[in-house]
Amino acid sequence: MTRKPRRPRRAPGSSGQRRRKPIPYAHQSIEAADIRAVTAVMRSDWLTTGPKVAAFEEAVAAFVGAPFGVAVSNGTAALHAAVHAAGIGPGDEVIVPAMTFAASANCVLYEGGTPVFADVLPGSLLLDPAQVEAKLTPRTKAVMAVDYAGQPCDYDALRALADRRGVVLIADAAHSLGGEYRGRKVGTLADLTTFSFHPVKHVTTGEGGMVVTNDPTRAERMRQFRNHGISTDARARAERGTWFYEMVDLGYNYRLTDIQCALGLSQMSRLAKSLKRRRAIARRYDEAFAAIPGIEPLAVSPDVVHAYHLYVVRLDPARMGMDRDAAFRLLRERGIGVNVHYIPVHLHPYYRTRMGTGPGMCPVAEAAYERILSLPMFPAMTDADVERVVDEVERMARAQGP
Numbered sequence: 001m002t003r004k005p006r007r008p009r010r011a012p013g014s015s016g017q018r019r020r021k022p023i024p025y026a027h028q029s030i031e032a033a034d035i036r037a038v039t040a041v042m043r044s045d046w047l048t049t050g051p052k053v054a055a056f057e058e059a060v061a062a063f064v065g066a067p068f069g070v071a072v073s074n075g076t077a078a079l080h081a082a083v084h085a086a087g088i089g090p091g092d093e094v095i096v097p098a099m100t101f102a103a104s105a106n107c108v109l110y111e112g113g114t115p116v117f118a119d120v121l122p123g124s125l126l127l128d129p130a131q132v133e134a135k136l137t138p139r140t141k142a143v144m145a146v147d148y149a150g151q152p153c154d155y156d157a158l159r160a161l162a163d164r165r166g167v168v169l170i171a172d173a174a175h176s177l178g179g180e181y182r183g184r185k186v187g188t189l190a191d192l193t194t195f196s197f198h199p200v201k202h203v204t205t206g207e208g209g210m211v212v213t214n215d216p217t218r219a220e221r222m223r224q225f226r227n228h229g230i231s232t233d234a235r236a237r238a239e240r241g242t243w244f245y246e247m248v249d250l251g252y253n254y255r256l257t258d259i260q261c262a263l264g265l266s267q268m269s270r271l272a273k274s275l276k277r278r279r280a281i282a283r284r285y286d287e288a289f290a291a292i293p294g295i296e297p298l299a300v301s302p303d304v305v306h307a308y309h310l311y312v313v314r315l316d317p318a319r320m321g322m323d324r325d326a327a328f329r330l331l332r333e334r335g336i337g338v339n340v341h342y343i344p345v346h347l348h349p350y351y352r353t354r355m356g357t358g359p360g361m362c363p364v365a366e367a368a369y370e371r372i373l374s375l376p377m378f379p380a381m382t383d384a385d386v387e388r389v390v391d392e393v394e395r396m397a398r399a400q401g402p
């Protein structure tokens, strides 16, 4: 066995300024209890399709107040399952906001449907109900709401539109687990709501996802969909002492393991606490940036409880004396792990060449994209980390401002 050579320690004072460990924009929180929960499953009989899957589904569904939860292998699989359960197929259109991760639109293509991009509101960058209305056609089969950054969309407006036109309302709530709109929880605001358990999200299972719904037929359809379209799973067959199964739909292997669900269950027990911490960090940022011209946090509606997956600010280049890319480079150099969420989906080369989308289609999202930066936001940040972010943003604004 060879040992990795240790990186030599830099002699004190050898490089002018001491480099502190960079603060990432997001990071998982793993505690000893999580590791114990995972190792216990590894000693058990069920590594997958076992009791932890149902327990995790019940925990998430109970937290959000939805009757059914269907765990799948990642948030993108959750979107795919939701689009399938909504009955989307070739010729069907699904309205998707331009300001989101590509998966929110890709899942429509998986089922042969057509994503139709709608623009967002300039203050919050959330799907604009008026733009949804403008994009509705007789072929529209669903609207995909994305709770960008963790702020729930205007679900009363979207619900009214969806009901009037008889279309399904799907929520991509990868950012908003624990959010609320007018006293109702994310998970109860749409017909189908999807979550992601990627390490940057509120709760992690390494990779993982879930769809919650109040519709037992759609829940059953998604349970089959994650298991090749087979009508019973291995555990149900083991319980009934039978080998017989039938494939009744075309599905995939989108199962989430018991190992992952044990991690997720353990993480769920800390979700309320970690949401509180995210909101406290956001309050400190809000207060600090209110005093800095050229740094503008996104607008938050008084109707919502924000889940703060991301803390996004818009930079005003005229007042900052530098553009977003320069600010990005400067903050990264200073150890602040800023990021950009997102390149509008319709500007990706795949969509441009395949669907003929491009600049000018969603001007609000396109203009916002040029100016946005996501600042570090995760519950394990210390108060000192938060102050370091505030200080570096202030220093940048002071040095470059007019």
Ligand SMILES: *Cc1c(COP(=O)(O)O)cnc(C)c1O
Pocket (backbone or CB within 6 Å): 074, 075, 076, 077, 100, 101, 103, 104, 146, 172, 174, 175, 196, 197, 198, 207, 208, 209
């Ligand atoms: C993270 C994310 C997804 C995809 O989730 P994965 O678990 O990474 O597949 C989908 N939509 C949005 C908005 C996301 O942020």
